[in-house]
Amino acid sequence: MPKTNAPKTDDAAKVPQVTLMFWVIKIAATTLGETGGDAVTLSMGLGYLAGTAVFAVAFAAAVAAQIGARRFHPALYWLTILATTTVGTTLADFADRSLGIGYAGGTALLTGLLALSLTGWRLALGTVSVASVTGARTEAFYWVTILFSQTLGTALGDWAADSEGLGYGGGILVFAGLLALVAAAYAWTSLSRTALFWAAFILTRPLGAVVGDFLDKPADAGGLDLSRYAASALLLAFVAACLLLVPQRPASSRH
Template sequence: MNNSTVRALSKVPEVTLIFWVIKIAATTLGETGGDSVTMSMNLGYLVGTAIFAVIFLAAVAAQINAKGFHPLLYWVTIIATTTVGTTLADFADRSLGIGYAGGSSLLFILLIASLFIWHRSLGTVSVDTVSSPKAEMFYWVTVMFSQTLGTALGDWTATTAGLGYGGGAVVFSALLALVAVAYYRTKISRTALFWAAFILTRPLGAVVGDFLDKPLNAGGLALSRYSASAALFAFMLTCILFFKQRAAEKAH
């Protein structure tokens, strides 16, 4: 591969079916992993957020300093965003007392603001163009806000809206299916559809993660958070190792 080809490649993966499979597993892992630290270890939401924030910043720094696309590093960074998103959303919703609706509204505003500033600064929010440090910073801030928003939305749907974990999973799966139909049957912006799907996978992962580890009397399966997290990580690692992922080609 010559230098001009290397420069034309993004530092995020090509969006394929396996990308979405791993993304949903990562968001589910973020829920079980975050709860493992804050609840099972009884460290609380503030301490859990501080721990995962450090991991998130370190992972993003490593990702930005990397010379190219590295699948394992990329997905470790995604896991870091989804775990800090879980604990941060829980801290805002429960410890600060603003509730799921308030937390979702605030995070939605922050997410839209991040996308708006990114677009105004670089002219695009397409993931195919994430190949410069500035674009990467916008990308990871936007991802972190989307993961945090997804946690709040998942909790709001399952508890406040009264749909339960199964009902929430059905709702977000149906919405993702609609995005997929729009991708193949309409001319809606592919970038807009990508971010819609990216955001929706997080609440899906949140309700699935809660379904796995919440008590039986709360509608969950009462599985060990540690075991569920280990199984999800093993599944992700298997997918990463056995299904080769390429860097997205930068749009010209």
């Protein structure tokens, strides 16, 4: 039999099954990434570069632990997601604001990087399905792709809310509406489930970004002016409660 580069998918993956609760936690986690990232860079005054360095270390440690794990651990998986969304927030803000490439430039750059990551993963391993995430090589592609998607989402959310003048409320409506279209396509069409998953995964990040900004930005800027620390703590408690109350199972090639 000829050798193949396709990953093994007969074992349970080290990522969760994609259920409604998966998306609830994902949106909460991405919102937490926005408020938590802003809490460190703005409220604590570390700035975007130092904040990115702090969260990059946390991201590297979380990914190393996730890849080194022998099986799916819900808390570890979502901790790694939180690490990607916080470093994505500060990295996008650093590129957009400190480097001066702007929201549109940052969005274009990160869209290209995300496309390259997904293409490279598909060419190297034959699939970008989450059910294939069972080994270190696949996980490396998975987490790089997620990092780019989380960073892109921050830039895209800021671009829509600020540069395009939608505001936080308008941005929430736009991205929630796009997610609803993806859900409708999943329910009523035969479009690729893998493509729809990644479309939804990417869109949850700008939704979380504008929700997070809506929660903690000043009232004169269209926000609720809540404490970034309090908002982050409440979101973290919500994510933890979801993990405790709703059991999560690993994805499988049978799903």
